[in-house]
Amino acid sequence: MHINIILAGVGGQGILTIAAVIDHAALQSGLTVRQAEVHGMSQRGGAVQSHLRISDKEIFSDLIAEGTANLILSVEPLEALRYLPFLVPDGRIVTATDSFINMEGYPSMKQILEELHHTNHPVLVNAAKLSREAGSIRTSNMVMLGAAAPFIGITSEVLEASITKLFQAKGADIIAMNIRAFRTGQAFSQLQATAK
Amino acid sequence: MTVRAQTYFIGFKENNFSSLETTYFNELTMKQLLLGAEAIALGALDAGISGVYAYPGTPSTEITEYIQKNRGEREQPVRSDWSANEKTAYEAALGMSYAGKRSLVCMKHVGLNVAADAFINSAITGVNGGLVVAVADDPSMHSSQNEQDSRVYGKFAMVPVLEPASQQELYDTARYAFDLSETLKLPVLLRVTTRLAHSRAGVEGTASRLQNPLNAPYAQDRFVLMPHNARRQYNNLVGMQGQLEEHAESSWLNRLIPGTGSTGVLAFGIAFNYVMEVRQTYGLDCPILKIGHYPLPRKKIEAxxxxxxxxxxxxEGYPVYEELLRGYFGNNRIKGRLDGTLPRAGELNADSLTLALGLAKPEVIPVPAIMVNRPPELCKGCGHRDLYEALNTVMSSHEQHHVFSDIGCYTLGALAPYNAIHTCVDMGASITMAKGAADAGLRPAVAVIGDSTFTHSGMTGLLDAINDRSPLTVIIADNDTTAMTGGQDSSANGSRLLKICLGLGVDEAHLKTIIPLKSHLAENIAVLRKEIAWDGVSVVIAQRECLETTARKKRNPAVKA
Structure with missing residues (x-):
């Protein structure tokens, strides 16, 4: 088992929370993990990414080589496209469709969707809407994690246990809300898969 | 083995639930997931340090932060507050070592420029308690103004340099570095680069040991570097180089990965990981000599x-040893950064190593043509935005509207929509460059510097300007924190900054405070206009707390105000 994931977003959107859950779940599953992240200047609203690698063998490089990522998990649609050179040709994009515009020349949503649809069965998630349904817009990261769960190679039970563990200090309500968000994303993803 | 429950903090500015805390290790393997920077910190704590000294700087900040967050669990107290700059940090670490205890000092690569005087001379005096300087280089300049290679400094100072390749190696090396330092009685440089410092992997700890007892011998002959002592000490250091090489010959950080084939890879530091990755991916069997301990192990290299x-x-960095191994007249058996086999600048990765080994990379999907850059920006609602709005209004009425600035979040004022600053060179340079420009006749001469950068190395420049009566206006953007690196405590802010300026000799009539808020815009423009027009040294302090700090205090009231 060997999975390479590019996590993408805009500095401040919280992709490291998603990474933390996957890291924890992988570690609890006895797998090897390497997860490179961006600190510093880009965290101020710039493009940020994290390279997350999970394997049952030794992992050498902290960075994913071009053309070898199995999954791009993005919390912003344009950011999903930024890392396309990393994706294996039949790799999967799971992205939120809620755009975050803080620069000049942001392309139209039509153009972005067109590019996304050139990839292998992209999972396009209205994370803002689904997270509100789950209880709070702040759970949109867990919606996205849920939507990506079928492609991560770790069971939902283990991922949910990790969510519970990581949000432990925040209390039972917050845990329940995040689990709900995770399941909402997961159900959405499965629905998209069966629709095809 | 001692098992500790480590606290795991997620980076700042999450829109999900911030500062998650959890015990974060696998109960079966006892492995904890740590950033490379954190692995150094844990290794140093377990090696029995009595203190860490540092000034924040990406990608080194998390070393000290980890110690600050976890020192409470230690039996013996570990000193860990931030220093004013890298030089004060280094000297304090040397003092702790002088007193017999182990000390760690951490900085980013350019910070070692600031601490260089102390660093080079501490190799001449030698140390008592173990002294390890952890320097985090930033090849590819992800968050820095250059990609200088600290191994050059290590060579320059003639001390051992250790360059581990994994998070586990970083942990193990921290202990090894302290032992080496105490054996040789020399400071040891531990070099890490961004990718390792900011990447997480499972790390297994070993038992921690006690700190050294206080033991401060009188040793004027070593520590008073008057010429007669310095010459002898320097000769000692030169004489020790063979011994340093012997340590490198037998070091576990320098090892051969056997293989067949006529092309071998001499892989330094993290480059080892990329070569191993390529070997694994493409099923290669090339021999690899992994180097992680300098000076170079001559015999191993020769074989x-x-x-x-x-x-x-x-x-990973400059072609420091490639140049040395090629010799002045070249050696065509050697390939590397100098002949274009690898890129001359920037960090390495598995892709560049793949090409360098003559292999074809897989075809990749190109980035779509519609892609646009997303540069970083000042946070919405940040006080720096209001400061730059006021400053731009004032400067637009001057024919010469140069603004000299510095290193911090406010550097983002160089980008659209403000385009407000015209220089950013090194810590503190805003004031001194404005002074020099004023001396040359530039009017007005304006400097923008943050609170933390001002106390780091802006104060002395302001003293120069006062002594020289150079007409300039220094704007101190006091947001109450070292914001760019994630909100560490500043050495001085608020009323203390006013007192420092007065103490340095700023005229009270030209020392003003403004509050950078939308509602104060007209007032702020008036103050800035008047002080910038004045033909003398004036200081305007723009006081408003960083939004991130405010939010963090709200989330965690225990955060030091």
Missing amino acids: FFNFCDTILVAE
């Missing part, structure tokens, strides 16, 4: 060169 026809030298 490797005798075994291979062609040697690819892969260094």
Whole structure:
């Protein structure tokens, strides 16, 4: 088992929370993990990414080589496209469709969707809407994690246990809300898969 | 083995639930997931340090932060507050070592420029308690103004340099570095680069040991570097180089990965990981000599060169040892950054190593043509935005509207929509460059500097300007924190900054405070206009707390105000 994931977003959107859950779940599953992240200047609203690698063998490089990522998990649609050179040709994009515009020349949503649809069965998630349904817009990261769960190679039970563990200090309500968000994303993803 | 429950903090500015805390290790393997920077910190704590000294700087900040967050669990107290700059940090660490205890000092690569005087001379005096300087280089300049290679400094100071390749190696090396430092009585440089410092992997700890007892021998002959002592000490250091090389010959950080084939790879530091990755992916069997302990192990290198026809030298950073191994007149058996086999600048990765080994990379999907850059920006609602709005209004009425600035979040004022600043060179340079420009006749001469950068190395420049009566206006953007690196405590802010300026000799009539808020815009423009027009030294302090700090205090009231 060997999975390479590019996590993408805009500095401040919280992709490291998603990474933390996957890291924890992988570690609890006895797998090897390497997860490179961006600190510093880009965290101020710039493009940020994290390279997350999970394997049952030794992992050498902290960075994913071009053309070898199995999954791009993005919390912003344009950011999903930024890392396309990393994706294996039949790799999967799971992205939120809620755009975050803080620069000049942001392309139209039509153009972005067109590019996304050139990839292998992209999972396009209205994370803002689904997270509100789950209880709070702040759970949109867990919606996205849920939507990506079928492609991560770790069971939902283990991922949910990790969510519970990581949000432990925040209390039972917050845990329940995040689990709900995770399941909402997961159900959405499965629905998209069966629709095809 | 001691098992500790480590606290795991997620980076700042999450829109999900911030500062998650959890015990974060696998109960079966006892492995904890740590950033490379954190692995150094845990290794140093377990090695029995009595203190860490540092000034924040990406990608080194998390070393000290980890110690600050976890020192409470230690039986013996560990000193860990931030220093004013890297030089004060280094000297304090040397003082702790002088007193017999182990100390760690951490900085980013350019910070070692600031601490260089102390660093080079501490190699001449030598140390008592173990002294390890952890320097985090930033090849590819992800968050820095250059990609200088700290190994050059290590060579310059003639001290051992250790460059581990994994998070586990970083942990193990921290202990090894302290032992080496105490054996040789020399400071040891531990070099890490961004990718390792900011990447997480499972790390297994070993038992922690006690700190050294206080033991401060009188040793004027070593520590008073008057010429008669300095010459002898320097000769000692030169005489020790053979011993340093012997340690490198037998070091666990320098090891051969056997293989067949005529091309061998001499892989330094993290470059080892990329070569191993390529070897695994493409099923290669090239021999690799992994180097992680300097000075170079001459015998190991010689044997490797005798075994291979062609040697690819892969260094993360400058081609420091490639140049040395090629010699002045070149050696066509050697490939690397200097002949274009690897890129001359920027960090390495598995892709560049793949090409360097003559392999074809897989075809990749190109980035769509519609892609646009997303540069970083000042946070919405940040006080720096209001400051730059006021400053731009004032400067637009001057023919010469140069603004000299500095290193911090406010550097983002160089970008659209403000385009407000015209220089950013090194810590503190805003004031001194404005002074020099004023001396040259530039009017007005304006400097923008943050609170933390001002106390780091802006104060002395302001003293120069006062002594020289250079007409300039210094704007101190006091947001109450070292914001760019994630909100560490500043050495001085608020009323203390006013007192420092007065103490340095700023005229009270030209020392003003403004509050950078939308509602104060007209007032702020008036103050800035008047002080910038004045033909003398004036200081305007723009006081408003960083939004991130405010939010963090709200989330965690225990955060030090």
